[in-house]
Amino acid sequence: MTLFDTIVIGKGLIGAAAFHHLSRQTPNTLLIGPDEPANKMTHDGVFASHYDSGRLAHLHGKSPVWGELFRRSIGRYRELEKQSGIDFYTPVGELYVVDPHVENGYNDPKNIEHSRKHLKAELQSLTHDEQRALIPTLAFPDNSLILWEKTPAGHINPRQMLQAHVKVGQQYGGKVVTDTAVQLKYKGHHLQITTQSGQQFEAQRVLMATGAFTNSYDLLPEPLPLHCKTEIIVLGEVSKAEAERLSTMPIVHYDLDSDTLENIYMIQPVQYPNGRFYIKLGANTVADRFLTTLEEKQAWFQSGHSDEMLEDLKTAVLQLVPGIEVISWHTERCMITRTPNKFPIIKAIIPDKLFVAVGGNGSSASCADALGEMAANLIIHNQWQDSLEESLFQ
Ligand SMILES: Cc1cc2nc3c(=O)[nH]c(=O)nc-3n(C[C@H](O)[C@H](O)[C@H](O)COP(=O)(O)OP(=O)(O)OC[C@H]3O[C@@H](n4cnc5c(N)ncnc54)[C@H](O)[C@@H]3O)c2cc1C
Incomplete structure (x- = not known):
């Protein structure tokens, strides 16, 4: 042996x-x-x-430690694509949006300064008019704060x-x-x-x-x-033409003030293995549960009731991407593994x-x-x- x-x-x-x-x-x-x-x-x-076929990638992290891990990885994507002959990375920039009274590490001025200085992230606060001029496909509540990170932020196909x-x-x-x-x-x-x-x-x-x-x-x-939390995403199928129309849409991280959703993340329509194009939005939701046994986790992935959040997640996509033409909607189930620190x-x-x-x-x-x-x-x-x-x- x-x-x-x-x-x-x-x-x-x-x-x-x-x-x-x-x-x-x-x-x-x-x-x-x-x-x-x-x-x-x-x-x-x-x-x-x-x-899945989409994951957000950016330099600016919720803390400097995450930022450093992102910096190291994102800087090697192109080399890895070249060495393997497998493409997986699409740089499109990112919008971080936060509603008033919602605290998060991304909008902490010290963390922003750190990302600019040490990670060389190009970060810029935008007014709503500036955001609409730059990215007319997206809309956020008028009183939200908007931070724009230029490329290399983008998305990867995991x-x-x-x-x-x-x-x-x-x-x-x-x-x-x-x-x-x-x-x-x-x-x-x-x-x-x-x-x-x-x-x-x-x-x-x-x-x-x-x-x-x-x-x-x-x-x-x-x-x-380890604390294993259920995670629900919605996928909205769009036509190839609609995917092309939205092809410059940046990735979005939106910390909203809501009773049912928090920490929204969204990725422009990308092609999935079945050849179709889907826009994806995920979030922490009121339906999330912590699972411990093998059987509970298997049951969740096999047939958990993720559709219980379909309407909320779908509404979020329609509000953030006004006018998007979606052919059909469905939810998918995933799991996040958290640690004490x-x-x-x-x-x-x-x-x-x-x-x-x-x-x-x-x-x-x-x-x-x-x-x-x-x-x-x-x-x-x-x-x-x-x-x-x-x-x-x-
Ligand atoms: C819906 C969703 C959206 C996310 N979005 C983002 C994002 O935008 N950006 C981001 O950076 N991260 C994102 N994440 C998190 C990211 O996907 C995970 O952090 C990442 O997949 C963790 O990698 P991992 O290798 O620990 O786990 P996994 O990718 O789950 O891999 C673990 C592997 O272990 C294997 N395995 C388990 N037990 C055994 C065993 N006994 N024998 C052999 N193999 C075994 C499994 O088959 C699996 O392939 C998201 C996660 C979810 C669920």
Whole structure:
């Protein structure tokens, strides 16, 4: 049996990036994870938080730490596209909008100053007239505050970005197995992984990048303090002509004053794997729930009642993009993995053996590259390598 230097469990956004950065330095790396299920309704394994075609990406973060993670990642998108031959990034700029009396990190003057100075984000406050002149397709309440971030802010296709990382990892010699890990135990000085299909693999070290399903199997000695929240998005199908009309629409982050929705995010219509074009809007909603067991999470992804927020989410799209011609609407279900301090956990669980990189906190698609690299460096050097404080990621 091959003894791998490192096995990464979880072919999600952070796991694929870690696989890329590990394989670059130690090619004897294996990535284990299932593909996206063909039929989510009947799938009874694990699910992921990246089954989508659009994720927001920007330099300005809700705090300087997130901003630094975004800066590192966004600066490498083009290189990753080139190396993999897979395109995933569309720079279109971003509008941050906030209603009066709503507090958020994005509009904190000190944070804005930090992003301008240290991340080189081009940020500009806009009046409503300026916003309408610049981006006539979007409308916000007259008393809201508007901040405009120029490119490189934009959106990424998370499925494509994941494939790009996997492909580059394979170019460096890393191997991939499509399966789900169900048990991890010591075998002599090594770790042994058993998968759902009964295969076994051994490694010097293991990294778990298993998202919302981290505590679901017999993999960790103790569960991690992860809080998995349901997330609902609405997709509005538009014609190709309508998608072209809206093709310069920036991404939107809107902190609104509402009883049913908060933290709206929206992406211009993009093409999905079925060939159709959809505008996407998501938010925290009053229907959101925290789920703990494997069965609860599976049931949510399979057939949770996401349509309960359809009307609210649909109304939000119609208000923000007046005149948009939508052919049909439907909701999709996803899950956000939160940690107690709101930063990902990247640390050794068993020193020099078992590591984790989990807890995306709803913001780790765009900076998965930086998080994966951080985890890879921690494993290879067996100590914290990063200029960001280790204590933040514990
Ligand atoms: C609706 C929605 C919108 C979002 N919007 C944004 C955004 O605009 N910008 C942004 O930056 N972030 C966004 N996020 C967050 C982002 O998608 C997540 O932070 C990111 O996907 C987390 O990456 P991950 O690798 O931790 O988890 P995932 O991408 O979920 O990957 C985890 C992987 O682990 C695998 N896995 C689990 N258990 C096992 C096992 N036992 N064996 C093998 N494999 C296993 C799963 O199959 C999965 O592929 C959004 C999330 C949601 C839900």
